[in-house]
Amino acid sequence: MEQERRKKNSAVVKKVKTRLGERFDEFKQLSSYYQRDVLPATEFVNKALETLGGDMQLLLELVELLPDPDKREAVIKCSASLAQPSKRDPAPRVSWPATSPSPDKGSWDKSPVLDLRESRSTSASPRINVVWFKPTDMRVHDHLPMARAHGYGDGGTHGEPLPVLHLFVFDPFWFKKLPLTGLAKTGPIRARFWMESVHDLRESLRRRGQELIIRRQPTEQAMRDISTQFRIANVYAYNEVCSEELSMEERVRGVVEAGGGALSVLQGFTLYHLEDLPFDPLRSFPQTYSAFRRAVEQGCRVRAVGEEWPKYRKTGHSIVSEKGRGSLQGTCEPLCPAPTGVEVGNIPTYQELGLEEPAPLDDRADHIWRGGETSALAYLNDYFWKRDLLRRYVGATNTMTEGKIAIGKEATTKLSPWLAHGNLSPRLLYQEIENYEKRRLKNKCTYWLKHELIWRDFIRFGAMAWGDNIFKIGGIGRQMANWRWSRDQAKFSRWTTGQTGFPFNDCFMRELVATGYTTHCGRECVAWFLVRDLGLDWRMGGEWFEHTLIDYEPAANWGNWAYRIAPTATKWGPREGDVTQSIEMLLWAHKHDPEARPEQIATTLCDGSQLRVYSLVLNAKPARHVKMWLPELEPLPAKVALEPWRMSVRELSPIFSVEWSCEQCTYINSSDRTECELCNDSRPLSYCGFNYGKDYPMPIVEPKITKDKSPS
Ligand SMILES: Cc1cc2nc3c(=O)[nH]c(=O)nc-3n(C[C@H](O)[C@H](O)[C@H](O)COP(=O)(O)OP(=O)(O)OC[C@H]3O[C@@H](n4cnc5c(N)ncnc54)[C@H](O)[C@@H]3O)c2cc1C
Structure with missing residues (x-):
């Protein structure tokens, strides 16, 4: 019986999918909310009808796809009552966009502005959760704040399902002038990478029926503005470790708490979780990198990727590798609805950020990076699985192995821009290294990439331990304050x-x-x-x-x-x-x-x-x-x-080994020389x-020259 039902369903899916195209995905999304009780039956029916262009017959056909018979029955009852408009439920408090905003084509500045309502938050205002994305976590995979905001708690339990607003703020803080040099904190090349990442994140959210709300103002102000329209229940964000970013966090907390909400700061960015460290980073942080590495390698595990998301946890598909599904699907679904009536906001222009537009990346670059999770995952797939480069990876800090050269396009991964912007989670990278070790090869190179991620953690946790000393002239141990520093x-x-x-x-x-x-x-x-x-x-x-x-x-x-x-x-x-x-x-x-x-x-x-x-x-x-x-x-x-x-420098002769041959000074030792370069007084x-001196400058300080001293 059940088998027959499934067979019939797959025929329906096939037929309807072709007919509805993208709208079918929307319908699927709606039904997943309905099944998770995020939407009540009446609201589901209303929204589904909107998506299906009012076609009740089609809706009833599609409802058969729902696995839960009670849910099916509730929809059928509800649809019957909807035939009489007077009995319809009042409009839902939080409404949905009829269709997801279409992806911007060409210029990503032209994002649509939805119905902007000027309203003050009152007890009747809709309650929402907010995901506060930052320049260090621009992705949807393995994103704990997103999981929490959408109601997934520890162990994958389902929390309070509220509509979720996803926010990214181009805070002027990131573009202010630096104290010693007067340079903008963020230069144009990185700004472009950000914009690309934000664009990619927005697209990714839109594919899930969500929206990325973009603001260009101080973050606390953005939060204040949002709280005039909604009651913010919770803001979820990843943690910070440096003082200026922490101050921003405190200002945001002030605004959120003043409105009766809470700011939940979750640990992330690192490979290891703060709570799993075998020492207290503030009290007994290891003095050296090696001590740190030994302690974490022996004393803690790397947590699994995206374990909060039931669907992802269940399938465990690799979202990178050739043998997995290779897509982000299922990494963060199902989701709560997005609130409407919010101005979505544009990605700013360079001019608005006070920057010159950068030239295209020089093609001598080790890689032409494009910001965003999509390119990060595609590149990772390419580096690991298609070009199979991990087997001969050298590693950024691999300086002790003789004969290893860490310069060159393939010697290191070039993943740093994506890791720094959180387009790629370090835990996902770690998981992929382990996949590679299982499927292809495990050697010193594969280990070394894990080692680099531990370096990354050392420096990040170190910043917590060292505090503001990393910005001060004296340094971590304050030992350098009296060195002879110049600002020439x-x-x-x-x-x-x-x-x-x-x-x-x-x-x-x-x-x-x-x-x-x-x-x-x-x-x-x-x-x-x-x-x-x-x-x-x-x-x-x-x-x-x-x-x-x-x-x-x-x-x-x-x-x-x-x-x-x-x-x-x-x-x-x-x-x-x-x-x-x-x-x-x-x-x-x-x-x-x-x-x-x-x-x-x-x-x-x-x-x-x-x-x-x-x-x-x-x-x-x-x-x-x-x-x-x-x-x-x-x-x-x-x-x-x-x-x-x-x-x-005369003592450094012969300068050109090619064509050199002067024992007793008669030979022209290189092609355009008329006299021996050693014996000639006016050395050319x-x-x-x-x-020399015209095409390329003479040394700014005198090179130290020690003749005939062989390296040990
Ligand atoms: C003065 C100085 C400043 C630096 N500033 C930054 C910075 O702002 N952002 C940044 O990501 N890296 C920084 N690094 C570290 C390192 O140079 C780069 O991470 C590395 O060159 C990136 O290339 P890759 O991705 O090919 O490295 P890979 O060898 O492929 O390493 C993999 C990843 O490990 C991490 N990693 C490796 N070494 C370090 C390290 N010493 N510290 C922190 N992370 C590391 C990076 O995320 C890197 O992408 C700095 C190093 C120095 C000496």
């Missing part, structure tokens, strides 16, 4: 524009400006150079990164500067009488590039320090990275492109059309 604007400007005359700095800085990204190795090179060699206030570097990075996240940026860069750089030098020390990078390059021979780089090593500064020069043999971002150095042999001062500063 001319030096800073040469650093930011990639004109210091040190290719290992300049290539990464130019890449950063053009793309919003450079590898971890690049970030460490330029950051160390700023502190150790230029002696500039490290917070100026921090601000530059904050403005420029496409993957900026406050804890990750300031935490890395305060924990990793500034203390190490000031500990090791420069000491009295020292000149540039970051040349150590060349030593590191040697260790990592099997093709670099000691004698090729031994001439420009720093003096003694074992500090390992990485592999800038990676791809050292052809100096690929340097030449890609500093095309003016293209005519130079690789060794000279990496250290152009070889052209001007041009080579194959390259004019």
